[in-house]
Amino acid sequence: MTTQWREASAGGQTFRYADSGAGPLVLLLHGFPDLPTGWDSLRARLNAAGYRTVAPFLRGYHPATFTDRAFASTDLADDVALLLDALDEPTAVVVGHDWGADAAYCSATKYPGRVTKMVALGIPHPSTLKPSLGSAWTGRHFVYFKLPWAATTARLFGLRMVDRLYRRWAPSWDGPARDASVDAAVTALSDPLVLRGSLAYYKALQPGNPFYQARIDVPGLVIGGADEPPVLQHGYEATPGRFNASCEVHVLDGAGHWPHREQENAFLEVLLAFLDT
Numbered sequence: 001m002t003t004q005w006r007e008a009s010a011g012g013q014t015f016r017y018a019d020s021g022a023g024p025l026v027l028l029l030h031g032f033p034d035l036p037t038g039w040d041s042l043r044a045r046l047n048a049a050g051y052r053t054v055a056p057f058l059r060g061y062h063p064a065t066f067t068d069r070a071f072a073s074t075d076l077a078d079d080v081a082l083l084l085d086a087l088d089e090p091t092a093v094v095v096g097h098d099w100g101a102d103a104a105y106c107s108a109t110k111y112p113g114r115v116t117k118m119v120a121l122g123i124p125h126p127s128t129l130k131p132s133l134g135s136a137w138t139g140r141h142f143v144y145f146k147l148p149w150a151a152t153t154a155r156l157f158g159l160r161m162v163d164r165l166y167r168r169w170a171p172s173w174d175g176p177a178r179d180a181s182v183d184a185a186v187t188a189l190s191d192p193l194v195l196r197g198s199l200a201y202y203k204a205l206q207p208g209n210p211f212y213q214a215r216i217d218v219p220g221l222v223i224g225g226a227d228e229p230p231v232l233q234h235g236y237e238a239t240p241g242r243f244n245a246s247c248e249v250h251v252l253d254g255a256g257h258w259p260h261r262e263q264e265n266a267f268l269e270v271l272l273a274f275l276d277t
Contacts, residue, residue: 003037007064010085016064017056017083021047025089026275027080028055031098031122032198033162033185035061038097041177042260045268051275054092056083058099060197061188071200073102073209080107084114093275097121097260099201106211108218119221119271122169122228122257124235125242127212134231141165145202151195159186170256172227177261220247221274223267225255248274 003018018036020043028039036055043053059065059079080094080103094115096104101120108118129135144150154161162185166178189195220243224236233251240247250270255262260271 003040008086010082011078013059013067013079013082013086014064015056015083015086016062017054018043019052019054019087020044021050021052023050023052024275025052025054025087025092027083027092027094027096028053029080029094029096029100029103030055030058030061031096031100032201033165033189034098034181035184035188037184038181038258038261041264042268046271049272054083054087058103058198058201060200061194063191063193066193066197071204073201073205074106074211075204076103077106077110077211079103081111081114090114091116093117093119095119095121095271097258098123102126105216106209108216108220109211109214112217115218117219117221117274118216119223119274121223121260121267122225124222124224124232125212125239126209127242128235128238129231132231134229138229138231142202142205145199146205151192151199154189154195155192159189162186162189170225170227170258170262172254173256173258173262181261216243216247217245219245219274219277221271222247222249223259223270224249224251225257225259225262226251226253227256 005016006019007016030036030038036057039055046053057065091114094104094107101123104118104120108115163182166182222239236249236251239249252259252263252266260267
């Protein structure tokens with residue numbers, strides 16, 4: 001799918017995004033280490049099914065998205081609302097993977113009048129991830145990326161961490177799509193500004209995010225992979241308890257952290273059924 005980029009601004013924030021199709025709006029938010037081009041195949045299929053899709057760079061993942069705004073993890077909810085303002089759209093379905101999933105949870109919590117439905121991929125509700133040896137080991141990259149020398153050492157070793165993370169988080173995923181994602185992420189993160197921007201999400205993460213404590217009032221769909229660690233599997237099981245509205249959870253066989261790409265057909269079937277209800 002050919003990607004044509006657009007830019008729009010709201011509230012002092014510039015967004016760079018791919019916009020295609022016509023119909024109800026679906027925002028597709030990528031995570032780390034990833035880019036909006038990772039949605040290209042799904043964008044085309046959602047467009048064919050009658051949906052408009054907008055896939056933006058998360059703030060900091062493209063030089064055009066940098067501003068003087070101080071970054072806090074609670075900003076993810078506001079970034080979704082600002083993107084809708086920039087698009088001059090009142091509402092959307094928000095689909096997010098990894099940090100994009102965090103944005104989906106937070107925006108659905110803070111802006112239930114603007115997020116009609118939310119879909120989280122590869123991340124259970126953050127409040128379900130309780131401290132333990134298992135969670136510390138699974139999330140050890142959170143500690144590393146907070147270190148002041150994380151960006152320097154990542155560049156020093158040629159960003160080999162990107163391939164390592166893909167292999168660790170999605171052990172069964174192999175082939176051209178995975179390789180293309182790794183190459184694209186390495187190219188993007190080779191820009192020191194983008195590397196700093198992407199790591200800012202980890203550096204800004206602090207305990208006590210108020211959006212993790214509140215329950216969600218919009219319908220949710222949460223999809224994980226059977227290859228993910230037990231701590232995440234337990235989190236998926238507990239996630240519906242964080243919703244006042246309905247919440248479906250699906251764990252796809254043969255998938256790890258990227259279930260929407262490792263098992264695209266199965267994911268799309270579940271997503272379209274959720275969107276159509």
